[in-house]
Amino acid sequence: MPRAGVILVENECVAAVERVRSGSRYHVLPGGQVEPGEDYVDAAVREAAEELGVDVRVEGLVAVVHFHGREQRYFLARSVGGRFGTGDGPEMNSPVDSESGSYRAVWLPTGFLLAADLRPRPLAERLQESASLSSWHSLLADPLVIHEWATDL
Incomplete structure (x- = not known):
């Protein structure tokens, strides 16, 4: 199934979901499965509400990730x-x-994205680079495309 996620930036922090599972702690961007009859943008908006508790307006596509065939x-x-x-x-x-581990909404300082093990890592690298340039909208000009990578999301 396809998935959609959001990149929400406020006060030099990125919204993330802290995952603790099987003794590991890492972070992912809020998002999840696109439901039948839903498009990617609608799914991203719904997932932000479900995982973060916030209503969002989508401004544009930042990245397309191909991972495990989806x-x-x-x-x-x-x-x-x-x-x-x-x-x-x-x-x-x-x-x-539990088998799926825990989920918790957190704010990660933009300079801490890689140290916090934000996944997918290539996108975390792009976000951290953009933060240093203070140009979040530049992400929209050239969406990142990531193909299969080794670490789980």
Whole structure:
């Protein structure tokens, strides 16, 4: 199934979901599966609400990731409502010791994206580079395309 995610940047931080699973701690961008009848943008907006508790407006495509035979699209978004950290998607209540591990909405400082093990790493590298240039909208001019890579999302 295809997936969609959001890149939400505020106050020099990127919204992420902290994952603790099988003794590992890493971060992913908010997102998930595109449901039947839904397009990528609608899925990204829904996932931001479910995982972060915020309503977003999508500004444009930043990256297309091909991973394990499925396409994932990540969109730059701007918060337009809601309250960060109040996401109520079913995964947000998963305990650390469950098979899927835990999920928690967090803000990662833009200079800490690589150290925080934000995945997918090639996109984290691009985001950290853009943060140093203070030009988030430059991400929209040339969307990144990432093909299969070794680390799980």
